[in-house]
Amino acid sequence: MxxxxxxxxxxxxxxxxxxxxxxxxxxxxxxxxxDGSQVWAxxxxxxxxxxxxxxxxxxxxxxxxxxxxxxxxxxxxxGLLAWRPGRRAVATSRDGGAVTKLFRPKRLEDAVLRHxxxxxxxxxxxxxxxxxIQRVDREAARIDFERIQGTELPVLGRHAGEWRRIGAxxxxxxxxxxxxxxxxxxxxxxxxxxxxxxxxxxxxxGDRLPDVDDAVHRLERWVAKAPPRVSVAxxxxxxxxxFLVTExxxxxxxxxxxxxxxxxxDLGNLTAHFVLRQLQNRSTVQAxxxxxxxxxxxxxxxxxxxxxAHAALRFYQAATFVRLAVxxxxxxxxxxxxxxxxxxxxxxxxxxxxx
Numbered sequence: 357m358x359x360x361x362x363x364x365x366x367x368x369x370x371x372x373x374x375x376x377x378x379x380x381x382x383x384x385x386x387x388x389x390x391d392g393s394q395v396w397a398x399x400x401x402x403x404x405x406x407x408x409x410x411x412x413x414x415x416x417x418x419x420x421x422x423x424x425x426x427x428x429x430x431x432x433x434x435g436l437l438a439w440r441p442g443r444r445a446v447a448t449s450r451d452g453g454a455v456t457k458l459f460r461p462k463r464l465e466d467a468v469l470r471h472x473x474x475x476x477x478x479x480x481x482x483x484x485x486x487x488x489i490q491r492v493d494r495e496a497a498r499i500d501f502e503r504i505q506g507t508e509l510p511v512l513g514r515h516a517g518e519w520r521r522i523g524a525x526x527x528x529x530x531x532x533x534x535x536x537x538x539x540x541x542x543x544x545x546x547x548x549x550x551x552x553x554x555x556x557x558x559x560x561x562g563d564r565l566p567d568v569d570d571a572v573h574r575l576e577r578w579v580a581k582a583p584p585r586v587s588v589a590x591x592x593x594x595x596x597x598x599f600l601v602t603e604x605x606x607x608x609x610x611x612x613x614x615x616x617x618x619x620x621x622d623l624g625n626l627t628a629h630f631v632l633r634q635l636q637n638r639s640t641v642q643a644x645x646x647x648x649x650x651x652x653x654x655x656x657x658x659x660x661x662x663x664x665a666h667a668a669l670r671f672y673q674a675a676t677f678v679r680l681a682v683x684x685x686x687x688x689x690x691x692x693x694x695x696x697x698x699x700x701x702x703x704x705x706x707x708x709x710x711x
Contacts, residue, residue, distance in 0.1 A: 361562030366394055366409035373407070373414060380688050387440070388556035395441045406441070419445060425458040427496035432458070444612075454490055454500040457612075461497040467612050468492055468499060470538075474611040477532035477589065483605030484525045504607045506600030511633045511641050513648035522599065522606060523656025526591075526622055533589035535616035541592055542617055543579045546675045547572065553682045565685065567698050571678045574705050578671060585668055587616040594622035595629040620665060623657055624672025631700055632680060635693050670708040677701035 363386070371379045384397040384404060393410035395417065406417040419432040424442040432439065435448035437455070445458040459467055471489060478486040487501040509518055550572060558564050591598075592613035600607040627650040634641040659665050681697040684690040 361560055362394065363560040366396065366414065369409065369414040370396060370407055383688050386686050388559050417441060424460050426461065427458050427498045431456050453503055455503050457499045459497045464494060464497045470614040471611050473533060474614055477529050480532050481525050481528045483521060485605055485607040487607065504600055504602060506602040506607055509596060509599045509601050511596055511630050511645055511649050513645045516648045516652035518601060519649045520652040520656035523653035527657045530588035530619055535587055535589050538614065538616040540587065540617060541590055541615040541621065542584055543671065547575060550675065550679050550682065553679060557682055557685060568678060568682055571698060571701050575675060578708055582667060585618045585664060588619050590615050590617035590621045594626050596633060618668050620668040620672050623654065624669050625676050626653060628673045628676035635696060667708055670704045674701045674704035674708065677704065
């Protein structure tokens with residue numbers, strides 16, 4: 357399957373460009389864009405290599421040449437942390453004192469407003485921090501955030517106390533923010549995101565994933581009969597990589613996607629990612645670590661006792677597993693996880709159907 361469709365054609369050209377046949381194992385990410393082009397990121401000796409494949413043609417891409425990000429030439433030659441071509445980028449400042457985010461100009465004001473709203477809400481939560489804004493450069497479409505020094509929080513049972521506090525902080529954060537005016541992300545948007553990702557997979561490989569279609573159909577049947585719950589503030593990318601532990605508490609990152617949604621959106625995404633980390637790190641993260649951390653987060657969150665809350669949690673867990681199954685099918689290193697991720701989705705769906 358891996359050599360079929362646009363994926364195989366692009367891979368062949370990249371192999372020729374790099375004069376290597378061991379290219380697929382180096383693939384970090386492939387993004388199939390709306391215009392039909394693809395952006396490939398691969399491991400290279402001096403850091404990531406990027407290629408754009410479009411209509412049978414391949415060319416190298418460099419972050420500092422991204423014309424849709426006005427400050428790319430100034431900010432992305434050094435200290436690059438992440439780059440989504442034509443969409444956004446993250447880099448450390450030259451002096452190391454700030455983290456700079458670059459946006460398309462039309463997205464900047466939205467990002468500023470969402471972060472300022474998150475800052476206002478987090479200020480009321482003990483032991484929660486959100487990086488402050490040091491500078492907004494509207495002409496360059498960039499935001500400089502204070503750089504927080506901290507350590508990532510692992511999915512290990514001995515850190516259950518921290519995960520409990522994160523669950524409690526999430527619940528407080530949801531209550532603290534006024535969500536009027538924020539875009540909504542609900543069950544239908546969750547399914548639309550999976551559908552879009554699956555369509556792009558189909559463009560790359562020339563076929564669909566029947567087991568993904570089956571899982572989505574089960575999710576759709578439940579959505580059709582279950583009324584939505586109350587709207588609260590939703591981070592929308594709430595996973596274990598978004599936290600830094602500091603001496604004064606926990607720093608929460610990346611509020612670019614802040615929106616209104618059901619209370620269980622973030623909790624479902626977080627606990628599903630706990631399972632993913634165990635699948636990716638079997639030698640260090642055990643099943644009991646996942647169980648202990650998930651239980652701690654849910655205990656801190658104090659999820660409602662009514663059946664609709666637990667059903668919503670299972671829905672968002674299952675949807676996250678399905679989305680991850682498609683996403684990691686595009687990352688050769690983790691492609692083998694698709695089957696077990698869909699098994700976890702099926703288990704969550706089984707609980708959902710019996711709720």
